[in-house]
Amino acid sequence: MLVFDAHLDLSLNAIEYKRDLRRSVRDIRSDESGMTDLKGRGRGTVAFPEMREAGIGLCVATQLAGCMKPPAPVGSWNSPADARAMTQRQLAWYQAMEAEGELRQIRSWPEVEQHLEAWHADSDNSPIGYILSLEGADSLRTLADLATSHEQGLRALGPAHYGKGRYALGHDQAGPLSEQGRELLREMDRLGLILDATHLCDQTFWEALDLYQGPVWASHHNCRALVDDPRQLADEQIKALAERGAVIGIAFDVWMVVPGWERGVTTHLDKPEANLEAVADHVDHVCQLLGTSRHTGVGTDLDGGFGTEQPPAGLDLISDLNEFRAILERRGFSARELEGIFHQNFLNFLKKAWT
Numbered sequence: 001m002l003v004f005d006a007h008l009d010l011s012l013n014a015i016e017y018k019r020d021l022r023r024s025v026r027d028i029r030s031d032e033s034g035m036t037d038l039k040g041r042g043r044g045t046v047a048f049p050e051m052r053e054a055g056i057g058l059c060v061a062t063q064l065a066g067c068m069k070p071p072a073p074v075g076s077w078n079s080p081a082d083a084r085a086m087t088q089r090q091l092a093w094y095q096a097m098e099a100e101g102e103l104r105q106i107r108s109w110p111e112v113e114q115h116l117e118a119w120h121a122d123s124d125n126s127p128i129g130y131i132l133s134l135e136g137a138d139s140l141r142t143l144a145d146l147a148t149s150h151e152q153g154l155r156a157l158g159p160a161h162y163g164k165g166r167y168a169l170g171h172d173q174a175g176p177l178s179e180q181g182r183e184l185l186r187e188m189d190r191l192g193l194i195l196d197a198t199h200l201c202d203q204t205f206w207e208a209l210d211l212y213q214g215p216v217w218a219s220h221h222n223c224r225a226l227v228d229d230p231r232q233l234a235d236e237q238i239k240a241l242a243e244r245g246a247v248i249g250i251a252f253d254v255w256m257v258v259p260g261w262e263r264g265v266t267t268h269l270d271k272p273e274a275n276l277e278a279v280a281d282h283v284d285h286v287c288q289l290l291g292t293s294r295h296t297g298v299g300t301d302l303d304g305g306f307g308t309e310q311p312p313a314g315l316d317l318i319s320d321l322n323e324f325r326a327i328l329e330r331r332g333f334s335a336r337e338l339e340g341i342f343h344q345n346f347l348n349f350l351k352k353a354w355t
Contacts, residue, residue, distance in 0.1 A: 043307025249299020
């Protein structure tokens, strides 16, 4: 089955982890054996061969460079100019992978249709389609950068990441949308970008939905009813997103899957219940809450600054998404519902947003 993964930090792994994603995950792990400089070293789960094995023919791929203080080990810089330079380097990597025949940038609905036709005809040799998204807006020195990025293919943007961003507050903060953030949303509206509501703190989330008139999705989010943390979506937020026609990509970062997981401390031996069945619980919750599966998708966030120490048990490689699909099937999801969750819901969203 075709899989649409709504959130993968491919360029971050290629550039900051120096991973050649054309090679297999196991080869990359072997190269990193004994390295301890970054979290997840020697434990990656994502590379192009395994994406193909999972059936991932289309994904949302990020540019990521924030200005949080103190700076994080990866994806964080000390000035907007430095952050902008990094996102341009990440764009250059995506373009290099296009030249290698590994990736194909998708900018419009006709390009989606053309890509899917080629993928279904020969998925082994067709490039993987990617839609470019900016996670956190800190790298936009001015709104003129946003127009330039749109010309470069940027089609989605999440204004916040962690901490106090230049345009919006992350989920670990509290407060309103700034005037600078309001100007950003107005320019996104003008350009027709997709607003990614992921990582917004609660007050900013509601103000952004009130102000923004364009298409909205939540690329990688789970349910606060199951894991009580501001990083998750509360039920009223899930309902509000559904009313806007959004699709919510269920994330596979295990601290968002089960309560009580402390990153860097808890292990799967401590919480064996932190498995793929627990991820399925979040899918179930969204579907039961809304009375439909039409607003649920997959946004794994795998290798998003972590490796096999932090996905659910039962997932060693991204290709293990095949087992996740089997779990949902055993829970009674129909073939049509599974097609929706794994690709069609996001495709329907894009068709509406882009036509």
